Amino acid sequence: MKFIIETERLQLREFDTSDAQKMFELNADDDVLKYTGDEPFASVEDARQFLENYNTYKKTGFGRWSVILKSTNEFIGWCGLKYHEEGFVDIGYRFFKKEWNKGYATESAKACLEYGFVELNLKEIIGRAARANVASIRVFEKLNMKFQRDLEDCDGIHDAVIYMAVV
Numbered sequence: 001m002k003f004i005i006e007t008e009r010l011q012l013r014e015f016d017t018s019d020a021q022k023m024f025e026l027n028a029d030d031d032v033l034k035y036t037g038d039e040p041f042a043s044v045e046d047a048r049q050f051l052e053n054y055n056t057y058k059k060t061g062f063g064r065w066s067v068i069l070k071s072t073n074e075f076i077g078w079c080g081l082k083y084h085e086e087g088f089v090d091i092g093y094r095f096f097k098k099e100w101n102k103g104y105a106t107e108s109a110k111a112c113l114e115y116g117f118v119e120l121n122l123k124e125i126i127g128r129a130a131r132a133n134v135a136s137i138r139v140f141e142k143l144n145m146k147f148q149r150d151l152e153d154c155d156g157i158h159d160a161v162i163y164m165a166v167v
Contacts, residue, residue: 004065005111011077012065012108014057020048031097035133037156043098062120065091065140067090067108079108079127080114088117090126092164093139100135106142113143115157117167128154137161 005012015023024047026032027040041047056063064080077095084090091112093105116122127145129136145163154160 003068005108005115007107007111009070010069010104010108010111011070012111013068015051015054015066015078017048017051018077020044020051022134023047023051023078025079026094027099032094033134035157037154057161059083061122062116065112067093067095067104067144069104073122076104079105080112081120081122086127088126089122089127090122091116091143092127093136100157109139110143113165117165122167124164124166127165128157128160129163130157131159131161 001013001016003011003013021044024041024044027038027047033040033151054063060083062083063080064078064082066075067077067079068074071077076099077093079093080091081089082092091109093109095104113125116125126135126148127140128138128151131150140163143165145165148162148164151160151162152158
């Protein structure tokens with residue numbers, strides 16, 4: 001498989017249907033989904049169908065990417081950019097709980113921001129999170145993203161905040 005981005009410890013590649021089991025397991029953890037507004041997949045087959053129908057790469061040339069740990073070749077979560085019909089691009093990430101507090105979100109998100117600015121010529125990228133999601137907000141701050149505003153509701157996330165990175 002072709003890797004889009006490589007960091008010291010991680011490789012990021014397009015989603016593949018071979019990720020279905022891991023995506024199902026990732027989204028089955030209530031703690032992982034706690035601040036996302038997302039529902040878990042009902043089955044591995046539902047996760048596979050999601051991955052099969054994920055056409056963002058063809059539409060925009062980028063998207064969320066599988067994050068693979070180089071040392072084990074293991075899928076540990078995802079990170080990437082997402083274009084929204086309202087005309088903005090956001091950074092997002094989700095990792096297995098056992099991988100939290102190891103710097104993977106910051107490492108992969110930093111590489112994705114750089115990719116967005118250098119390879120895609122984006123001028124700004126936002127980060128959106130529930131105000132209570134202190135860990136995600138801390139990642140934004142480590143990336144030197146600046147607080148922009150509060151949001152009452154953001155795609156099912158109540159009491160959210162927006163941060164922004166600019167070229």
